[in-house]
Amino acid sequence: MEPEGFHRSPKSPQTPTSSDACNSISSAGDFHGTYPNFGGHTAYPSAPQGFPGISPPPTYRPIRAPSINLSPDSYRSQQQAIMLAPVPQPQRVTLVSLPYDFQVPTKRIHSPEDIERFHTSESGNNFLGFVAALSESIRGRKISDTCHQSVAVNSILSILETLVRWMDEIPPAPQSSRYGNVAYRAWHERLLEQSESLMLTFLPDHLKSSAVEIVPYFTDSFGNSSRIDFGTGHETNFAAWLYCLARMGIIREEDYQAVVARIFVKYLELMRKLQLVYCLEPAGSHGVWGLDDYHFLPFIFGSSQLIDHKHMKPKSIHNEDILENLSNEYMYLSSIAFIRKVKKGLFAEHSPLLDDISGVPNWKKVNSGLLKMYKAEVLEKVPIMQHFLFGWLIKWE
Template sequence: MQPEDSKPPEFPIPSPNFRAPTQRPTPAASIPVDVRPNQSLILSPVPQPQRVSVVSPPYHFQVPSKRIRSPDDLRHFHDSDSGRNFIGFIVALSESTRGRKISDPCYASDTVNSIVSILDTLIQWIDDIPPARMASRYGNLSYRTWHARMVENSDSLMLRFLPEDLHSATVEIVPYFTDSFGNSTRIDYGTGHETQFAAWLYCLAKLGIIKEEDYPAVVVRVFVKYLELMRKLQLVYCLEPAGSHGVWGLDDYHFLSFVFGSSQLIDHKYLKPKSIHSQDILDSFSNDYLYFSCISFIKKVKKGPFSEHSPLLDDISGVPTWNKVNSGLLKMYKVEVLEKVPIMQHFLFGWLIKWN
């Protein structure tokens, strides 16, 4: 019989240093020794929601810069008001969509509608810039053309919704925006870029442009549209996963979609974490729930048994409730994304997200 402190956690997590082998992965039932539960995840508290304090004049917008270079820098960030408030904002977004379907009626402000329109514009540009004919599996060079157009037009895109007295904020918020859609040099995308998109939304909340009443629409309208854009970029231009943990990661590209998606399903009478194994449920509910949408997309783009190409998601399906899935994913996002130097070394700090 195992001693009490050696029992496996209710929410599985791989070793952050583990890289998937190049050969065919082993089934989840025989996870290798290197994939032991991460103690920092088990012991860390579940992040709590926080209100975002809105800045007021005089404004001191500045070009944001990278400041994280070491684990000490990371600890400084997470101990700071900015660090706590940023993760609190993400938790607040997650809670705002609890029990809410994508298709449910939802209040959408002019700002939210403008952001959705901007993302639609970026989707249209993919159609305007077809992929180049290439033999390589990843990294279609036409993505650089798309990315360059996005960067070139980013200021004017921000002016679609920024009030006149905040036009000067473009110098600070544009770098977060342009880093939200992947890296044009490496032609890759990952959870760090997704986090920059969350940081861009957080900056808009700091500016008072996004308000708390907008949070549900930010998830089920803005983030859903962002996910649509990123999937199209990934498929059309074959973006390489950035910093992937391979088969033992949660997903090749995304994380927050699973956080928000699990919150949608909390206390659902019939749909459970194990429901991801029913193709009928995925077909029926993928348009309403982000979590099922992500699982369905993974099953379409990856070959072989789900337990082999996505063992961590397969293990999570055994967690008894969506509430535990959501709290576990929030902890995992903090530990596996926000507390990883290779990811957060690219995070930006300015006047809105302060380093001090």
């Protein structure tokens, strides 16, 4: 049986440098533990050693090691569990009905037991099924392909354009630090002040009271103003916000392709600009031990776009001509091109997991593996999900 997996071990990581305005963006996401190998054993580099007795040079940015050190047996056991887990399948979103009970959402996850409770609940399964359905909606389609764009989709795009425009109105502040520009806090403060009015621009009268519940998901989708960082937990909040809109019927199944190819693509454009303009730190980054510093979902959606493509294979990410000419049409290629833009050095050294994925034989296996990995390495991690919110639309059951 052909292995659904990675075959090459990553080389020893080196601290990458970059040419962007922030000088450095490391190469992992909000991951705290194990990685699926999509079917084969993958060796991962040991954590880099610190500088005992001396301070690191001022240009050094440490690659952070995983916060949970597992024994080899536990590590292999968790890898095996991910490999054997079923691939998340698309689900229809369960619509809400009268009487409505919108409420301010709160944090409820504090332990692995809470994580298990969430994933065995109807809400947990339906949310993951919604992500899988979005992935399926873009399968084999380019970003520029014609798709149905409802009034709600166009309204959301207008809101995201407004957030982009705010960056031009709030330029980065002069400061000596290369990371975490304090002007981001002014941008985020405006977001908090105006989010409710932005939601009311597209909510129908009978659903305007839902603003109290959906605004917190929206405002948590663009990073943390105290830490001036962004990661896959914030990205998951954006997916949760979209899921809440789907629960209320504002977003419908016929909108899903536009939700990915228009809304999520615009969100990704916004977040990349935020990351570069305000030098956002990666939230919970662990250097080369993750998929990407900031995002996960564009790799899921982007791999779905490429399923059964006649010419492009996972290994095509190493072809510079393909990245240059087609990254505007495929999110996976766009994400790889962005990483190459902001990082110097060998791709296999600053992004070994993505390099390993390029050895998988086809995009269908990449997509199914990434869906399982998203569940295991994002939605099942307490350090990420402890910030996730629960109200009436996403119930704590």
